Amino acid sequence: MYRIVEAKHLADNIVRMDVEAPWVAKHCLPGQFLIVREDERGERLPMTICDYDREAGTVTIVTQTVGAGTYRMAELQTGDAFMDVVGPLGNPSELVKTPIDELKKKKILFVGGGLGTAPVYPQVKWMHEHGIDVDVIVGAKTKDLVILEDEMKAVAGQLYVTTDDGSYGRSGMVTKVIEDLAAEGKTWDVCVCIGPMIMMKFCCLTTKKLGIPTIVSMNPIMVDGTGMCGACRLIVGGEVKFACVDGPEFDGHKVDFDLAMKRQAQYKTEEGRALLAFEE
Numbered sequence: 001m002y003r004i005v006e007a008k009h010l011a012d013n014i015v016r017m018d019v020e021a022p023w024v025a026k027h028c029l030p031g032q033f034l035i036v037r038e039d040e041r042g043e044r045l046p047m048t049i050c051d052y053d054r055e056a057g058t059v060t061i062v063t064q065t066v067g068a069g070t071y072r073m074a075e076l077q078t079g080d081a082f083m084d085v086v087g088p089l090g091n092p093s094e095l096v097k098t099p100i101d102e103l104k105k106k107k108i109l110f111v112g113g114g115l116g117t118a119p120v121y122p123q124v125k126w127m128h129e130h131g132i133d134v135d136v137i138v139g140a141k142t143k144d145l146v147i148l149e150d151e152m153k154a155v156a157g158q159l160y161v162t163t164d165d166g167s168y169g170r171s172g173m174v175t176k177v178i179e180d181l182a183a184e185g186k187t188w189d190v191c192v193c194i195g196p197m198i199m200m201k202f203c204c205l206t207t208k209k210l211g212i213p214t215i216v217s218m219n220p221i222m223v224d225g226t227g228m229c230g231a232c233r234l235i236v237g238g239e240v241k242f243a244c245v246d247g248p249e250f251d252g253h254k255v256d257f258d259l260a261m262k263r264q265a266q267y268k269t270e271e272g273r274a275l276l277a278f279e280e
């Protein structure tokens with residue numbers, strides 16, 4: 001069993017958990033993910049790694065309640081445990097595999113939308129630990145949904161927070177902030193954008209216009225997480241790719257987001273049924 005060392009409510013429907021998983025904590029890198037299962041009846045839930053502490057042997061995951069599986073998971077408290085934690089899965093982030101000397105010459109922009117802020121955080125923290133200052137834009141719908149602001153402030157070179165409704169920080173979506181900063185004269189060699197698919201799609205359209213190569217981390221439906229079931233299939237640059245083994249990061253300018261979103265929508269009815277059954 002994998003004990004939850006701390007479960008903390010971060011925002012409406014968003015929970016952070018530090019989970020005892022020493023082997024994963026020892027081997028994971030930013031960009032990778034886990035699959036957790038609460039018990040033998042539990043759904044297999046892919047979770048991006050938000051942080052890890054190799055000494056304490058813990059990994060941090062952040063979840064938002066969107067379906068029956070995540071509702072059940074959010075009910076877990078400090079001291080409870082997961083039956084399975086499988087990982088680290090997927091490939092580490094492109095940037096953390098790049099030689100430090102090369103990275104130090106680059107101007108890097110990270111963009112986190114909503115829950116996407118959680119997987120952006122370990123990459124920015126890694127950059128900070130290696131002496132690389134990066135710009136970070138964090139976007140959320142409203143002030144209450146901004147997460148990890150203090151943690152991000154501690155590791156980002158420059159942090160820009162924005163809310164869609166203007167209730168906190170700058171006003172407007174992350175794409176507007178990218179455009180505004182570019183208009184103010186900011187330039188970047190590469191952008192890493194993680195968030196809901198629709199946000200990544202529009203972020204990529206913006207960065208394409210500005211000529212900034214962009215990496216996205218794809219979060220389609222996953223089942224086994226090891227390349228066998230095909231559930232996480234994507235089209236990238238006209239080729240079939242599996243997010244769990246070929247990604248989760250891809251060249252955002254080559255991802256067919258419309259198809260990815262259509263595939264995600266196919267499971268909505270099933271998810272809705274599971275949620276109704278959970279609530280009964």
Ligand code: FES
Nearest residue numbers: 223225227230244
């Ligand atoms: Fe099954 Fe990726 S989750 S192939």
